[in-house]
Amino acid sequence: MANAAANGLSTRDLYLFNKGNYFHSYRTFGAHIVQLDGKAGVRFTVWAPNAKQVHVVGSFNAWNGDSHIMEKNGETGVWSLFVPDIGAGAAYKYEILTSTNERMLKSDPYAFASELRPSTASIVTELFRFNWNDGDWHQRKLEDSPVHEPMLIYEVHLGSWRNNGRELFWTYEQMADELVDYVVRMNYTHIELLPITEHPLDQSWGYQTTGYYAATSRYGTPAQLMMLIDRCHQKGIGVILDWVPGHFCKDDHGLREFDGTPIYEGKDWKRAEKPLWGTLAFDYGCTEVQSFLISNAVFWMDVFHIDGLRVDAVASMIDLHFDKPPELYTYNAFGGTENTDALRFLKRLNEVVFQYYPNTLMIAEDSSAWPAVTSPTYMGGLGFNFKWNMGWMNDMLRYMALDPNDRMRHHNLVTFSLMYAFSENYVLPLSHDEVVHGKHSLLNKMSGTYEQKFAQLRLFYGYWMTHPGKKLLFMGGEWGQFDEWKDAESLDWMLLDYELHGAMHTYVKSLNDRYGTTPALWERDSDPGGFEWIDVHNAAQSIIVFMRRGHAEDEFSIIVCNFSYHHYPEYLVGVPKPGLYRTAIHSEAAAFGGSVPTADSTKVHHSNKTAWHGRPCSITLDLPPLSFQMLSFANGEPRRNLEKTVLH
The missing domain is CATH 3.20.20.80 (Glycosidases)
Known part of the structure; x- marks a missing residue:
């Protein structure tokens, strides 16, 4: 395809485009600032397989494309043209003469920038020189x-x-x-x-x-x-x-x-x-x-x-x-x-x-x-x-x-x-x-x-x-x-x-x-082993209790949600291990707009030996109405950390 070569296009790229396998087609199509035969300018490339003729019109030719008629590259349906002496910032469109001799103005499907609406012209833009630091x-x-x-x-x-x-x-x-x-x-x-x-x-x-x-x-x-x-x-x-x-x-x-x-x-x-x-x-x-x-x-x-x-x-x-x-x-x-x-x-x-x-x-x-x-x-x-x-x-x-x-x-x-x-x-x-x-x-x-x-x-x-x-x-x-x-x-x-x-x-x-x-809460999101119901059936009180597990043996959290208007001051929750459970976050903490004093919303709970919910031991929680609590197993934490009150 002589026209493709003359305009700096790769016939291989056009072949891949037609086959659905050109995955960097933006490097060819659209308006690209290039040098051809020692001249700086812009190469325009567009796919319009059924057009009778395609012109480039823009700010550089008073929107009259008679002198900027694009060349069709064989049977690819791709039209291209190199226009010298223009560069970034030029506004343009494609004027397409259809098979029925209708003339249409179209924005570039591959344009890298456009005018601010309601204007609709495409803008020649250089994208590939930004200095990234990531x-x-x-x-x-x-x-x-x-x-x-x-x-x-x-x-x-x-x-x-x-x-x-x-x-x-x-x-x-x-x-x-x-x-x-x-x-x-x-x-x-x-x-x-x-x-x-x-x-x-x-x-x-x-x-x-x-x-x-x-x-x-x-x-x-x-x-x-x-x-x-x-x-x-x-x-x-x-x-x-x-x-x-x-x-x-x-x-x-x-x-x-x-x-x-x-x-x-x-x-x-x-x-x-x-x-x-x-x-x-x-x-x-x-x-x-x-x-x-x-x-x-x-x-x-x-x-x-x-x-x-x-x-x-x-x-x-x-x-x-x-x-x-x-x-x-x-x-x-x-x-x-x-x-x-x-x-x-x-x-x-x-x-x-x-x-x-x-x-x-x-x-x-x-x-x-x-x-x-x-x-x-x-x-x-x-x-x-x-x-x-x-x-x-x-x-x-x-x-x-x-x-x-x-x-x-x-x-x-x-x-x-x-x-x-x-x-x-x-x-x-x-x-x-x-x-x-x-x-x-x-x-x-x-x-x-x-x-x-x-x-x-x-x-x-x-x-x-x-x-x-x-x-x-x-x-x-x-x-x-x-x-x-x-x-x-x-x-x-x-x-x-x-x-x-x-x-x-x-x-x-x-x-x-x-x-x-x-x-x-995220290591095992797609692993059924990262979730375990503790109490799923308590519809009568609108309470659910479940556990999320990480990869480490002691990396687990207990979640308790009370979706009811009722207050349950001594609610028993089964837990998998004896030890200390720290309240990691409480939705009813005063600092969050709730009614529970901050000190009470971050307390440490000691498990007791009462088996509950099919677990070997349990903890007793105060469940305010419409409340959420998350507790983390805390046996590995130094006691001074457990007694801190921390709101992030």
């Missing part, structure tokens, strides 16, 4: 499997964590100073960003994307985003990106009918349509689309050092009937409703990502009952290493909304999740989806009076933190945001000046610390 972080990632490490994720929408007013966003650089330090102080291990890929509508929160390779210009430049991620890594914080391969929006400048025909969405319009969201699904059986999407996943890890992806709406990808009316039903070649192309795509995606980036995070947001989502592909699984536990989330939020007097009849909502807790590697999500669209904030979901809502939320957080699985909490939940999330406004930071909200903030910080420093 080598130590990546070395640690290679050494530690995330399955056996703590993972406490703070989910963030950058436009509303803090801002200076409606559409007056903080920059990535400001976030690098403020957000990262806050996350470190609060003892989180990871930040998860709602999609920051370029999107036209603020209210979509990034879930309806036009620019998969462009960090949104709302918050600044790609270099500023790199600064934010680099700062996270230097502070020991991982960064997860919400990634949306399930659908794309229909805006005219985007991927829809990109060359006048449906090349990204596929020819079957019934399969392409996503009526619930007003979007289009990708054609996962198209090899060029596979190269585009898998390269995009690799791109964020390679170029931006992202530590993992939360893959959005997996259930909608693998089910051909997902949220569709009957008139849009289609079936696979075997007569079933599984999207076999999407299943093959997801497996290949995970295989490629883990080939290049072992121990990265590939997290499926999947509400289906599809089996083996987090099993390796060679064992028949989809190949993710984590999956959101939507069943646990739905059951527990329903349970916590009940009047405690009615909970005895719904005890299974608390206990059922342990029937399947070890079937996958789970993340327990308390995400943005649960605090919008009339669902109320987490605090306002709780039943009871104002004070009881806080007690219940502290109890719920305690149970969540000690249940098997990694954790995710949406911003604002850490102090009990009372109103639903408002995506156009800043979080209600002023609530921290109110006593109970400030105390909740202190509690969550302390609970986060206990989680991170207690291996029993």
Whole structure:
């Protein structure tokens, strides 16, 4: 292909792209600042197989592409052109002449930056010269499997964590100073960003994307985003990106009918349509689309050092009937409703990502009952290493909304999740989806009076933190945001000046610390041997007691949750060993907004010889209403440490 060589393209790369095996296609496609024949300029490359002609138009030619006609590279469907004497900052689009002689202006699918909405031009950008300082972080990632490490994720929408007013966003650089330090102080291990890929509508929160390779210009430049991620890594914080391969929006400048025909969405319009969201699904059986999407996943890890992806709406990808009316039903070649192309795509995606980036995070947001989502592909699984536990989330939020007097009849909502807790590697999500669209904030979901809502939320957080699985909490939940999330406004930071909200903030910080420093709560998350019921059947009193175990023999914690309004001043709990048990954290401590004096909330309990709950000995606890307690086996600790009162 002479045209490819003349424009500095590799015929091998174009061949791999067409076959669905070019996993770094961003190094070829898009706008790249290069030198050809001793001249500096920009090489433009785009896939538009059914176009009659493609022009590059932009700020450098007064948006008239007559003198910048791209050359088609054989039968690859790829067009390219080298334009000398332009560089970073130039705005451009592709003017496509369709097979029906219609002219369309399209943004670059591989653009590394875009104009601030509502403008839609792509921007020539140099991405590959940032000076990273996170080598130590990546070395640690290679050494530690995330399955056996703590993972406490703070989910963030950058436009509303803090801002200076409606559409007056903080920059990535400001976030690098403020957000990262806050996350470190609060003892989180990871930040998860709602999609920051370029999107036209603020209210979509990034879930309806036009620019998969462009960090949104709302918050600044790609270099500023790199600064934010680099700062996270230097502070020991991982960064997860919400990634949306399930659908794309229909805006005219985007991927829809990109060359006048449906090349990204596929020819079957019934399969392409996503009526619930007003979007289009990708054609996962198209090899060029596979190269585009898998390269995009690799791109964020390679170029931006992202530590993992939360893959959005997996259930909608693998089910051909997902949220569709009957008139849009289609079936696979075997007569079933599984999207076999999407299943093959997801497996290949995970295989490629883990080939290049072992121990990265590939997290499926999947509400289906599809089996083996987090099993390796060679064992028949989809190949993710984590999956959101939507069943646990739905059951527990329903349970916590009940009047405690009615909970005895719904005890299974608390206990059922342990029937399947070890079937996958789970993340327990308390995400943005649960605090919008009339669902109320987490605090306002709780039943009871104002004070009881806080007690219940502290109890719920305690149970969540000690249940098997990694954790995710949406911003604002850490102090009990009372109103639903408002995506156009800043979080209600002023609530921290109110006593109970400030105390909740202190509690969550302390609970986060206990989680991170207690291996029993995360070392064996996916191992049934890391969990043991002590009392699962006490529906009448709405109390559960269980144990979490670490790898070391004496590394275990006892968890007691009283979901009732009743006070049990002398409640007997069976324990596996005689000795001392230290109260590691008590949700009703006065410092957290509860009624128990601090000294009493951190006491040491001596076991007695009374066998109970099938255990050889027991301890006696005071269980206030709506309370959570975690006790650690403390025989190995010096007594001076046991008698300390410490609130983190």
